[in-house]
Amino acid sequence: MNMKSAFKNLISKEILHLRWVIVAGLLLNAALSALLVITYRYMGKIVGELPPEMLEMLSKYRLARELTALFSNYPYYVWSQWNAKNLTQLLAVISIVISSIQFASENSKKTIGFYLTRPIRRAEGFTAKLSAGAAIIFAIFGGGAAVMWLASRIAGYDADWGRFFAASFISIVWGLVFYSATSIISVLFSDPIPAAAVSGACALLLFAPGMFEKTRSLSVFYHMSAVEYYVLGKPPFLSTLAAVALCSVLFAAGLKIFEKKDF
Amino acid sequence: MVKMSSDVCLSLKNLKKDFKAKQALKGITLTLEEGSVLGLVGPNGAGKTTMIKLIMGLLRPTAGSIKIFGKDRNEMTRAELSQIGYVADEPGLYEFMTVRQIIAFNSGFYPKWNRERCGDLLSRLKLPPDEKIKHLSRGMKAQLSLVLALSSMPRLLILDEPLEGLDPLRRIEFLNLIIEDFAGREGKSVLISSHYLEELERIADKIAFLNEGLLVKAASADKLKADEKTIRVVFQKEPPGELFKMPGIKDIRREGKLAFLITVENNFNEIYEACSRFPHYVLDIYHRNLEDLFRDYSGGYKA
Numbered sequence: 001m002n003m004k005s006a007f008k009n010l011i012s013k014e015i016l017h018l019r020w021v022i023v024a025g026l027l028l029n030a031a032l033s034a035l036l037v038i039t040y041r042y043m044g045k046i047v048g049e050l051p052p053e054m055l056e057m058l059s060k061y062r063l064a065r066e067l068t069a070l071f072s073n074y075p076y077y078v079w080s081q082w083n084a085k086n087l088t089q090l091l092a093v094i095s096i097v098i099s100s101i102q103f104a105s106e107n108s109k110k111t112i113g114f115y116l117t118r119p120i121r122r123a124e125g126f127t128a129k130l131s132a133g134a135a136i137i138f139a140i141f142g143g144g145a146a147v148m149w150l151a152s153r154i155a156g157y158d159a160d161w162g163r164f165f166a167a168s169f170i171s172i173v174w175g176l177v178f179y180s181a182t183s184i185i186s187v188l189f190s191d192p193i194p195a196a197a198v199s200g201a202c203a204l205l206l207f208a209p210g211m212f213e214k215t216r217s218l219s220v221f222y223h224m225s226a227v228e229y230y231v232l233g234k235p236p237f238l239s240t241l242a243a244v245a246l247c248s249v250l251f252a253a254g255l256k257i258f259e260k261k262d263f
Numbered sequence: 264m265v266k267m268s269s270d271v272c273l274s275l276k277n278l279k280k281d282f283k284a285k286q287a288l289k290g291i292t293l294t295l296e297e298g299s300v301l302g303l304v305g306p307n308g309a310g311k312t313t314m315i316k317l318i319m320g321l322l323r324p325t326a327g328s329i330k331i332f333g334k335d336r337n338e339m340t341r342a343e344l345s346q347i348g349y350v351a352d353e354p355g356l357y358e359f360m361t362v363r364q365i366i367a368f369n370s371g372f373y374p375k376w377n378r379e380r381c382g383d384l385l386s387r388l389k390l391p392p393d394e395k396i397k398h399l400s401r402g403m404k405a406q407l408s409l410v411l412a413l414s415s416m417p418r419l420l421i422l423d424e425p426l427e428g429l430d431p432l433r434r435i436e437f438l439n440l441i442i443e444d445f446a447g448r449e450g451k452s453v454l455i456s457s458h459y460l461e462e463l464e465r466i467a468d469k470i471a472f473l474n475e476g477l478l479v480k481a482a483s484a485d486k487l488k489a490d491e492k493t494i495r496v497v498f499q500k501e502p503p504g505e506l507f508k509m510p511g512i513k514d515i516r517r518e519g520k521l522a523f524l525i526t527v528e529n530n531f532n533e534i535y536e537a538c539s540r541f542p543h544y545v546l547d548i549y550h551r552n553l554e555d556l557f558r559d560y561s562g563g564y565k566a
Contacts, residue, residue: 006341006372008371009368013368016364017357110351110353110355111355111356112355113316113321113353114354114355114357115355117320118369119347119372120372122320262282262316262322262323263316263321
């Protein structure tokens with residue numbers, strides 16, 4: 001037995017443990033992607049068929065102006081409905097579910113005792129769990145982005161797909177920041193329900209600064225939408241590096257707590 | 264009973280564990296020699312599970328040291344850790360896995376995993392390989408947990424209340440497996456905590472009594488029983504008070520107006536002689552069993 005095979009064993013266990021989350025996440029993403037394309041087709045049709053005088057009248061209202069813009073620009077529509085909405089919301093929910101199963105639920109079912117009394121170091125156990133969680137998140141949302149692309153192509157809509165996938169990558173990396181934070185919360189609890197509730201409250205706290213222009217940059221969810229790259233055209237490197245740095249800090253903090261915790 | 268060797272397999276030194284306001288372990292010093300079986304006994308809340316969880320690394324000690332195979336617990340390599348088998352009071356097996364899947368998962372950590380032994384144990388205990396663990400009974404889960412531990416061919420087997428909830432047949436089978444793999448095997452040691460004192464007496468070379476976080480006594484079962492005897496005497500008239508003040512008397516319990524149970528820890532012959540000199544109706548020696556000792560050391564049943 002070497003470290004590599006033991007680690008592989010730990011990862012396989014996590015994937016088996018979370019298989020229904022993976023299946024549900026992929027199906028939900030696929031369904032939402034298809035729904036987005038269908039919605040665009042029909043809403044776009046409705047907007048396109050509105051008489052000019054009505055469009056002029058509607059242009060007095062902000063919401064109507066935004067809706068008209070949304071359904072007449074597919075690349076913007078894809079970003080706003082996928083990166084800034086579905087991916088962000090679903091990623092937060094799935095992160096909470098994954099981390100609650102991986103830590104708090106294992107603690108409540110006492111399986112963590114079985115897990116940690118295998119001949120592994122706690123650091124290996126924690127690293128395996130987070131690596132598997134990150135890989136699953138990438139698979140679910142990378143898969144979701146691929147379905148979005150495929151559904152768009154089938155429906156005959158085009159966008160800058162390179163830009164879309166890069167934005168999705170940024171979104172997922174920022175999603176991992178949130179997942180790392182929920183993992184720490186889940187380690188602290190021995191019941192998945194309060195762990196999920198506190199993680200949900202944490203999501204709201206992290207979401208709140210994104211609602212105000214001055215504090216936007218403090219919100220993980222603002223960065224998760226990849227708006228600065230996709231809409232404002234800023235280079236993606238700094239934002240991605242910042243997310244990686246935050247993930248590393250949260251990982252180190254989580255590891256320290258996990259190593260010292262009594263189970 | 265197994266042959267004792269002088270090498271120490273497990274050594275605890277002044278081991279303490281505090282949980283917020285509660286001191287669960289108050290400084291335990293204990294050794295388990297290689298090739299021997301140590302039984303851990305004590306009422307609920309005595310600190311047995313806490314001690315075992317500390318040894319297994321699930322809890323962090325407040326103070327003291329734990330050495331396994333002569334090495335500090337925290338400095339053990341993965342290869343060394345793989346020589347410890349553990350069966351918890353609650354097995355904590357992954358219920359979403361099948362028996363086969365948990366065996367595959369577990370075997371990946373142990374270089375000395377014995378597939379043949381594992382298969383043999385599974386068929387002997389009639390554990391269905393394709394059954395989901397969530398569908399197994401509590402007893403079957405405990406047995407599966409033992410199969411996982413024994414198939415890893417450990418040098419040290421740690422069992423925390425493994426017999427709890429097992430029917431008598433499963434209890435016998437469980438102990439037989441431990442005896443088969445460990446009794447008389449050079450360099451194989453067992454630490455087992457249990458409330459089933461008769462069964463414990465069958466396999467343990469040494470018994471350690473824990474109460475309220477303290478090690479009350481540790482000795483071989485035979486020595487424990489030989490050290491203390493009880494004289495049951497019914498006098499014909501009230502005996503003189505000096506009789507009960509003789510050195511070596513640990514406890515006197517009055518069972519009737521003139522009937523006494525005198526627990527003697529040493530100086531037995533002289534005390535017995537002194538009792539026999541007074542007119543009496545009955546004078547018996549009552550050999551104490553582990554249950555009596557358990558009651559004494561735990562200050563009565565608290566469980």
